[in-house]
Amino acid sequence: MTDETKNADSRIKLITGDPKRAIRNLSFPMMLIMILIVSYQIVDSIWVAGLGADALAALGFISPIFMVIVGLAQGLGAGATSLIARCIGAKDKDNADNAAMHAILITAVLSVVLPVVLILLLKDILLAIGAASVLTLATQYGQIIFAGSFALLFNSVGSSILRAEGDMKRATYAIAISSILNMVIAPIFIYTLNMGISGAAVATVLSSSVAAVAIFYWILIKRDTYLAFKFKDFHFDPRIIKDILGVTLPASVEQFIMSVLTVGINTMLVIAAGTTAVAVYTAGWRIVSMGIIPALGIETAVLTVAGVAYGAKNYKNLEISCHYAIKLGGIISLVLAVTTYIFAPNIAWLFAYSANSGDMIPMIAEFLRIFCVFFMAIPFGLASTAVFQAAGKGTTSLLLVVIRDLVLSLIAAYILGIVLHLGATGIYWGIVIGVILGSAISYLYFRLFLRSLKREEMGDVNIRKFKGERIN
DSSP states (O other): OOHHHHHHHHHHHHHHSOHHHHHHHHHHHHHHHHHHHHHHHHHHHHHHHTTOHHHHHHHHHHHHHHHHHHHHHHHHHHHHHHHHHHHHHTTOHHHHHHHHHHHHHHHHHHHHHHHHHHHHHHHHHHHHTTOGGGHHHHHHHHHHHHHTHHHHHHHHHHHHHHHHTTOOHHHHHHHHHHHHHHHHHHHIIIIISOOTHHHHHHHHHHHHHHHHHHHHIIIIIIOOSSSOOOGGGOOOOHHHHHHHHHHHHHHHHHHHHHHHHHHHHHHHHHHHHOHHHHHHHHHHHHHHHHHTHHHHHHHHHHHHHHHHHHHTTOHHHHHHHHHHHHHHHHHHHHHHHHHHHHTHHHHHHTTSOSTTTGGGHHHHHHHHHHHHHHHHHHHHHHHHHHHHHHTTOHHHHHHHHIIIIIIIIHHHHHIIIIISOOHHHHHHHHHHHHHHHHHHHHHHHHHHHHHHHHHHHHHHHHHHHHTTOOOO
């Protein structure tokens, strides 16, 4: 047995064994990956903030559009991970291999179609969402980012394939190199080469491409993964496409909903407090994104571990996966919330260090302190919806996100910020209240789902006993 085979087998034993150990081993590297990704996004914001509030606001208007690509990439990754993990749990390696190759095929198609559509429609979209005052800056940044989105798509799907078989080490290596490279070259392109906001976009695309090349080499050239990418053995199966898309499309729409939420919040902020409030929200949300990384990393681990448990019909491990994820995420989130609350003004300074943006410091600090409550609620919602994605029930996960973000958060933000005239502060509290209520609903629905699975399992056991079969 070769070292590569031993490593692959050990990874499979990890994700099919103790769910608590598997979640820890998968989630902490994923947290590091996300920290690195958000870090270079924050560094981008810091460098761009030096160009003034308009440049930072332009980034804010591009973000919800870019989330369409991020949503499709993450959705496709979730769909691939879910199906591959379920196949591994059911000990069906052939279908696991074929599912991975189908995911690569879908990625290739999206990498061609999506950038073309978004670049052609970019100016019209920006005008529609109220970015007229920063149209030139937003267009300059968006065109470059969207043209290089193929790297993001392949990184997301390739990393998801590696995660599905428990290989976090190489996914971490690739993203680490990409993120550190971006932090180093961004100021060179922005200031040294005098490219401004376009330089930030170029740096992001170049660094993402490095990670894409590394992942491409590992899974398609070196081929030492547990999953076999032998395209001569590939056989197109519409059922696999349907299964992947059954999670991909709802998961992608979930990200699109986040874009709709961002557009809605930006619109309300412009009405209630002007474009400066959009800049504050953009800067503050970057820090919030850092604060919820533990919950997101754990959610990603749950997708693999719960998928394996569901495929093996081990519902006890499915329950342990969700509850342990909530416990672990809650403890880490509490520490981060307290730290953020105490040091909010210091953190805010990083996004308002120039003479052009110094007035935003107290506003960003207020935003961060309000969203410390958000940190504590999010582990419940993310872990619960991850279980539904792992089980291939993407539509259920989508419904829960719609209730949380489009129904509860937007309505609460509108009532507090616009109707009750509480301004930006009311809008921020509305988002937090919506997430608290939505996360509670998601967890309660998970409990109902688990109860139905256990009843179904008990029914199967009783039937087998009646037939005289041996029960393991």
